Amino acid sequence: MKISKLILSFILSTTLFAQVSFAQIASTEALGYGSSDTLSSKEKLAGILSREDVAKKFEELGVDVKIVEARVASMTDEEASIVANQIDTLPAGADVGMSIVGAIVFVFIVLLITDILGLTKVFNFTKPITN
């Protein structure tokens, strides 16, 4: 919580600072790539709040508190809000060394066969049959 408050105050202060010194500048976002969707202050606030959410969720998921701030800071507002809203369903690329101990026999056989057919690539010892 402490960390996320830090982030919040940091971002708020930079946002405010930017607004004071460049009040009349049209930002690159104002291009809107054809339309006019500049970020309203409401959307900016949503971005800040989602960073706080992400930080909280990361801590719950075992991310080292010391690194949470840096991780959240390297995301854009859009990215932070996607992570905040969808973290439970987003895929997380893991690794090749799958433990088959936990996998039930059914899954094992299916994956073995699909591996051999070249539809999946789970086990390192299979070689797909291809023509």
Place this chain on the structure above:
Amino acid sequence: MKINFALLLALASLIFSTGCARNTPFPKDANVSSYSIDVPFVAPRSELCGSTSLEMLSSYWQSKGSYTPKLSLKELDERTLIPLKGGTLQIELIAAARANGLLVYPLEPNFDALFMELKANHPVIVLVNRGLSWYELWHYAPVSGYDAKTQTILMHFSEEPNEAVPIETFAAIWKRSGNWGVVLLPPDELPSSASPKKYLQSAYDLEKIGMVDEAIVAYKSALSRWPQDIPMLFALGNVYYSTNQISSAEERYREILLIDKTHPLALNNLADLLCHTDRAEEALRVIDTAETTDTKILSIINATRQEIIKGCTLH
């Protein structure tokens, strides 16, 4: 016996239904030749394929010349792994790559774009589902080439470098991630499959997270390919202005007005710049030529005019 029968039936239907995945969209006939990129290999470590893939590409670009990674392998590990998810989110793979000083360009989700990048010696990190849609085993790996003779994709998939994966297998496991891939590049290098609009987004993302120097290099290299691209000139002008490189900013805004003398955003920012560099009269002339029907932009223009009239006291 009953169970075995059910099992067989389930298997048969599964194989039958996924069989259509074999009609893959890769360019089978065309002049796809072989490509091989010498991406340094890093052995896999449990749950860290995201970080490992980033490391392999960073060392590749380091070996190519001017690029120096900003993060060590340990720092990449710390920035990508979510322990209780046992893996790395796509967004964090992207965020960590940017923090490492690389521009991240999202690959168009198809084989043409993949081969275009391989041809230009740009390795691509792909996300694949090694399992099935209902039994997901997500994995990141860098694609390092293609062997046209054996029709295999070369990638640092697992224990051995440049593992040859039959293209049909690759197509099947890649398709399950929606053909997701990213091109990671030092900012002075352009993706060969890039569009200016998407590239601007990637470069602007660098700027937004504070990698301003990298963003400037990226805008500039984009302008060497698309010299008349107004949004790119505008972005470069803005980043110069925000880092107090006033004359460079002014040049970019004026360049836009040479291409389109009515560009309201460029007129607005130029007027603001003139106002803050003691040229209020010219600023007023410039802002008075700015016209738009867009209410948001109009309110920015009006605010600028007000400020000029008040005497440009800020700054």
